[in-house]
Amino acid sequence: ATLCFQAFLQMCNLPIRVICRANAEYMSPSGKLPFIHVGNQVVSELGPIVQFVKAKGHSLSDGLDEVQKAEMKAYMELVNNMLLTAELYLQWCDDVTVEEITHPRYGSPYPWPLNRILSYQKQWEVRRKMKAIGWAGKTLEQVLEDVDQCCHALSQRLGTQPYFFNKQPTELDALVFGHLFTILTTQLITDELSEKVKNYSNLTAFCRRIEQQYFEGQERDSAAIAARSSKRSLLR
Amino acid sequence: MAAPMELSCWGGDWGLPSLHPQSLTVMAYAKFSGAPLTVNTINKSWRTPKGDLPVLVSEDIVISQPAKILNFLRKRKYNADYDLSAKQGADTLAYVALLEEKLLPALLHTFWIEAENYCSVTKPWFASRIAFPLSLYLPGKMSREALNRILLTKGGPPLYSLTEVEAQIYRDAKECLNLLSKRLGTSQFFFGDTPTTLDAFVFGFLAPIYKVCFPRVHLQEHLKQLPNLCRFCDDILTCYFRLTVSGHSPAGQDTADANLQKLTQLVNKESNLIEKMDDNLRKSPQHPPRKLTTLKLAAGGEESSPMSRLSP
Numbered sequence: 001a002t003l004c005f006q007a008f009l010q011m012c013n014l015p016i017r018v019i020c021r022a023n024a025e026y027m028s029p030s031g032k033l034p035f036i037h038v039g040n041q042v043v044s045e046l047g048p049i050v051q052f053v054k055a056k057g058h059s060l061s062d063g064l065d066e067v068q069k070a071e072m073k074a075y076m077e078l079v080n081n082m083l084l085t086a087e088l089y090l091q092w093c094d095d096v097t098v099e100e101i102t103h104p105r106y107g108s109p110y111p112w113p114l115n116r117i118l119s120y121q122k123q124w125e126v127r128r129k130m131k132a133i134g135w136a137g138k139t140l141e142q143v144l145e146d147v148d149q150c151c152h153a154l155s156q157r158l159g160t161q162p163y164f165f166n167k168q169p170t171e172l173d174a175l176v177f178g179h180l181f182t183i184l185t186t187q188l189i190t191d192e193l194s195e196k197v198k199n200y201s202n203l204t205a206f207c208r209r210i211e212q213q214y215f216e217g218q219e220r221d222s223a224a225i226a227a228r229s230s231k232r233s234l235l236r
Numbered sequence: 237m238a239a240p241m242e243l244s245c246w247g248g249d250w251g252l253p254s255l256h257p258q259s260l261t262v263m264a265y266a267k268f269s270g271a272p273l274t275v276n277t278i279n280k281s282w283r284t285p286k287g288d289l290p291v292l293v294s295e296d297i298v299i300s301q302p303a304k305i306l307n308f309l310r311k312r313k314y315n316a317d318y319d320l321s322a323k324q325g326a327d328t329l330a331y332v333a334l335l336e337e338k339l340l341p342a343l344l345h346t347f348w349i350e351a352e353n354y355c356s357v358t359k360p361w362f363a364s365r366i367a368f369p370l371s372l373y374l375p376g377k378m379s380r381e382a383l384n385r386i387l388l389t390k391g392g393p394p395l396y397s398l399t400e401v402e403a404q405i406y407r408d409a410k411e412c413l414n415l416l417s418k419r420l421g422t423s424q425f426f427f428g429d430t431p432t433t434l435d436a437f438v439f440g441f442l443a444p445i446y447k448v449c450f451p452r453v454h455l456q457e458h459l460k461q462l463p464n465l466c467r468f469c470d471d472i473l474t475c476y477f478r479l480t481v482s483g484h485s486p487a488g489q490d491t492a493d494a495n496l497q498k499l500t501q502l503v504n505k506e507s508n509l510i511e512k513m514d515d516n517l518r519k520s521p522q523h524p525p526r527k528l529t530t531l532k533l534a535a536g537g538e539e540s541s542p543m544s545r546l547s548p
Contacts, residue, residue: 070415071327078333132381132388134301153326 004178007214008049011169064165072165072172075157079172082150083179085135086143090193092126094140148196155200162209169210176203177210240274243305245290247277247365250447253477255361257343258302259290261440265306267476268431271314278365302440306433317432324427328434331419331426334412339441341386342409345402346445346455348382353450410458416442417462424471431472439472 064072091102106122107115130136135143154176163169164176180203184194198204243266245259254260254277266273278289292299292308299305310317317325347358362378363371390401416438425431426438445455446469459465 066418067421070419071330073415074327074330074334077337078330081333081337129388132385149329153329156322156326157330159323 003181004175007177007210008171008174011174011214064170068165072170075154075164075172076175078150078153079175079179082146083183085130085133086147086150086193087179087183088126089130089135089138089143090140092123093130093136098123144192144196147193148199151197151200151203155203158202158206160202162206173206173210177207180204180207181211241272241292241294242276243273243290243292244276244278246362249361250449251473252443252447255444255448256289257340257440257444259440260443261302261436262290262292262305264431264439264472264476265309265316265433265436266314268436269309269314269316271309271312306436316430316436319430320427320432324432328432331416331434332437334415335437335441338408338412341390341405342455343441343445344382344386345405346450346452348379349386350450350452352452354379357448357450406455409455413455413459413462413465417465420464420468422464425468431476435468435472439469443469443473 090097092098102123103116103119106119109115110118127136138146158164163173165172180197183197184204184207243259243262245263246254246256248254252260253263253275263273263275265271273292290300290302290305292305294308297308299308309315317328320328346353348354359375359379362375365371366374386401386405387398390405420426423429426434442459442465445459446466450456
């Protein structure tokens with residue numbers, strides 16, 4: 001998710017500095033990462049940040065008409081609904097991944113036993129949420145199938161265009177880029193999730209294009225920070 | 237040559253075939269694609285559902301969620317999306333996600349959590365359709381599940397109290413309705429002139445808001461300000477469910493007429509039987525004709541007849 005914001009802010013041509021902090025969740029006003037700190041204002045979550053940036057005079061979706069704006073919102077919900085939930089599922093509900101990757105990573109800044117307690121608490125929270133929306137009964141294959149369906153839809157919508165709404169990048173492009181890049185670059189036990197995404201060549205080309213256009217301008221160090229922060233974004 | 241398919245779902249009222257959004261979606265899709273479904277509405281029988289409704293049963297296969305039911309129907313060649321391009325198919329998926337994220341919480345809230353609505357309309361209606369003693373337990377459980385879902389998906393900080401969450405979900409729902417209205421514009425269905433999966437989902441979610449008479453109705457009032465969405469719901473109801481806007485079903489009147497005919501036939505049969513019995517009585521030798529007037533006029537030979545008449 002951090003990557004979505006970085007991409008979005010880069011697309012708006014606003015310079016940013018990324019900082020990793022262990023207590024970032026507690027610093028954020030809404031408990032959700034990431035958040036931006038501008039002057040003496042702190043804003044978190046994609047929706048409010050977009051509005052904040054718009055109020056300051058930068059907006060990416062001004063060129064769209066009403067119907068296109070409706071479509072954009074719908075696709076953003078699709079990405080949130082499917083990809084985000086699938087990522088959460090894979091991190092916290094798939095036992096193998098949880099044991100080997102998530103628990104160590106989530107608890108790494110803290111000493112024992114705090115690391116175990118916090119990660120179990122987070123896992124319990126996520127599993128409750130999955131149950132409420134009906135994903136608890138899904139097997140890994142079903143989740144992967146849903147991800148495939150979602151990628152198929154995104155791939156169809158993108159087609160051969162450079163961005164989702166033709167020439168200009170919009171919030172949707174930033175969001176999709178953030179999620180797909182995270183999926184493609186983070187290492188998990190199995191590569192099935194990234195394989196699903198790699199099946200769609202126009203999506204991988206899209207990610208590479210945005211990466212080159214907006215992130216290559218920075219130095220190697222900041223690219224490394226971006227990669228590390230993208231790994232941290234999986235901890236949510 | 238398809239196996240018969242049976243759908244169990246919640247029944248309807250206020251002019252709708254069903255009050256439950258997911259059941260309504262599946263029924264609408266079946267009508268659009270021409271799938272022959274027999275619909276069983278849940279009534280006060282002991283065969284209560286074990287999982288979530290709607291449930292499709294075909295031979296031995298039991299399928300329970302709307303998305304899976306629709307997939308199953310599509311595999312059986314009942315496809316309402318045949319004419320759609322791949323991009324439109326992708327749009328369908330996106331808009332359905334929008335509906336579930338933005339509109340469903342407000343729908344659940346209006347039905348199950350808003351205290352006045354729940355106590356005066358939803359709970360009695362559902363309880364009257366479930367067998368006792370499950371009717372004491374099941375509506376409460378559905379209400380708790382709805383509250384849980386809303387709080388877990390929408391209620392994270394900074395929205396700490398239920399009233400703030402409520403304000404947010406109704407704002408989202410109104411925005412979603414506005415977006416749908418803009419997308420529909422002036423066309424009859426979302427993708428041209430034939431209805432598709434997206435139309436089924438939108439209808440399933442909108443129709444309960446539109447038609448059910450609740451005491452607290454601000455979402456309904458907002459919907460009524462979007463005339464193209466109202467027209468969309470009414471069109472589907474009149475064309476596909478053959479219900480007039482006032483809610484009387486001609487199919488229902490047909491059944492009433494049929495019942496009336498059967499009743500008339502039964503009455504006729506009974507009167508025929510009575511006439512036959514009368515004839516038998518008259519023809520039988522133990523019971524001479526009861527012609528009192530003729531007795532008086534007749535000769536004394538008939539004096540024994542009153543006595544025999546009195547015998548059973």
